[in-house]
Amino acid sequence: MTERLPLSLTTCTSCGKPIPPGSKSTKFPCPSCGEIQIKRCEKCRKFGRNYKCPKCSFTGP
Amino acid sequence: MSDDEIKNSQPETEPQEAQESKVVETEPEPQELQKPELEPEPEAQPEPQPQEPEAPPVREAPVADGDELLLPRDTLLSAGIHIGTRMKTRDMEPFIYRVRPDGLFVLDVKKTDDRIRVAGKFLSRFEPSKVAVAATRLYAHEPVKKFCEVTGATPLIGRFIPGMLSNPQYPNRVDPEIIVVSDPRADAQAVKEASDVGIPIVALCSTDNEFAGVDFVIPTNNKGRRALAIIFWLLSRQVLRERGELPADQNPKVTIEDFEAKISRDDEEDT
Ligand SMILES: [Zn+2]
Ligand SMILES: [Zn+2]
Numbered sequence: 001m002t003e004r005l006p007l008s009l010t011t012c013t014s015c016g017k018p019i020p021p022g023s024k025s026t027k028f029p030c031p032s033c034g035e036i037q038i039k040r041c042e043k044c045r046k047f048g049r050n051y052k053c054p055k056c057s058f059t060g061p
Numbered sequence: 062m063s064d065d066e067i068k069n070s071q072p073e074t075e076p077q078e079a080q081e082s083k084v085v086e087t088e089p090e091p092q093e094l095q096k097p098e099l100e101p102e103p104e105a106q107p108e109p110q111p112q113e114p115e116a117p118p119v120r121e122a123p124v125a126d127g128d129e130l131l132l133p134r135d136t137l138l139s140a141g142i143h144i145g146t147r148m149k150t151r152d153m154e155p156f157i158y159r160v161r162p163d164g165l166f167v168l169d170v171k172k173t174d175d176r177i178r179v180a181g182k183f184l185s186r187f188e189p190s191k192v193a194v195a196a197t198r199l200y201a202h203e204p205v206k207k208f209c210e211v212t213g214a215t216p217l218i219g220r221f222i223p224g225m226l227s228n229p230q231y232p233n234r235v236d237p238e239i240i241v242v243s244d245p246r247a248d249a250q251a252v253k254e255a256s257d258v259g260i261p262i263v264a265l266c267s268t269d270n271e272f273a274g275v276d277f278v279i280p281t282n283n284k285g286r287r288a289l290a291i292i293f294w295l296l297s298r299q300v301l302r303e304r305g306e307l308p309a310d311q312n313p314k315v316t317i318e319d320f321e322a323k324i325s326r327d328d329e330e331d332t
Contacts, residue, residue: 028261031183048272
């Protein structure tokens with residue numbers, strides 16, 4: 001949990017908050033355009049919050 | 062049983078009395094984790110409408126002229142892919158077209174169609190064997206088996222053995238990069254484990270499902286025999302087309318009928 005610096009943290013596509021390493025987050029290429037990596041933090045995933053691809057505007061889940 | 066196909070003059074009422082559940086910001090522990098593996102099949106309603114010989118032209122969703130669906134609208138509707146349940150969740154609202162007079166919520170077929178197309182693109186980006194597909198529900202077994210045969214995905218059929226994704230010690234552990242579940246409630250164990258290990262989850266969701274843990278929703282009747290066959294057949298076709306393994310104007314050799322769960326004569330409701 002502590003071996004990575006906050007600098008290397010990725011941010012959640014839904015809430016914009018940094019995703020702590022080791023959490024139950026996920027990432028995947030945008031289902032529609034495939035060009036952007038969608039990242040979802042554990043909370044946003046758990047609560048089914050929307051994410052929107054900044055490139056093609058696909059909105060999930 | 063075709064009152065659903067007529068009198069759609071009803072406005073898109075979203076009855077407020079319908080149960081709306083939404084996970085609250087506490088501990089949304091996955092519900093029904095300990096659901097027995099044997100499904101009380103099929104939950105009353107969603108068995109597809111008996112196919113009427115010539116379904117009348119129906120309007121289950123507003124369709125602009127020239128809007129093309131992946132299969133003729135009547136084929137989709139007669140399989141009941143739009144038929145939801147008597148419950149709706151707030152999560153599924155954007156995919157719901159209307160409520161029938163008998164209280165059944167109906168999905169917007171156009172949105173289902175759109176999502177199948179996107180799902181095809183999405184899944185085709187992964188190495189075939191790295192796509193796992195879970196099917197706890199009985200009627201999903203055959204469609205999922207066929208989908209996996211056709212696309213090279215890894216089937217996880219029947220009861221989902223705890224640890225299958227998340228326990229490194231488990232001998233038959235699978236290690237997919239993405240998982241498709243045929244029903245997030247019936248396949249709750251798969252959803253939980255995929256969430257735990259950070260694998261993206263694609264889920265067939267009916268009007269009564271919630272999005273917890275789900276990364277990509279395909280709105281559809283996820284309980285009916287015929288509906289499941291069509292959905293997985295279409296998904297297979299889209300995946301093959303997106304991979305360039307099947308020309309855009311051709312169908313796979315396996316038919317929708319091949320994808321359909323075989324059931325005993327007693328269960329047949331034809332005629
Ligand atoms: Zn988030
Ligand atoms: Zn995109």
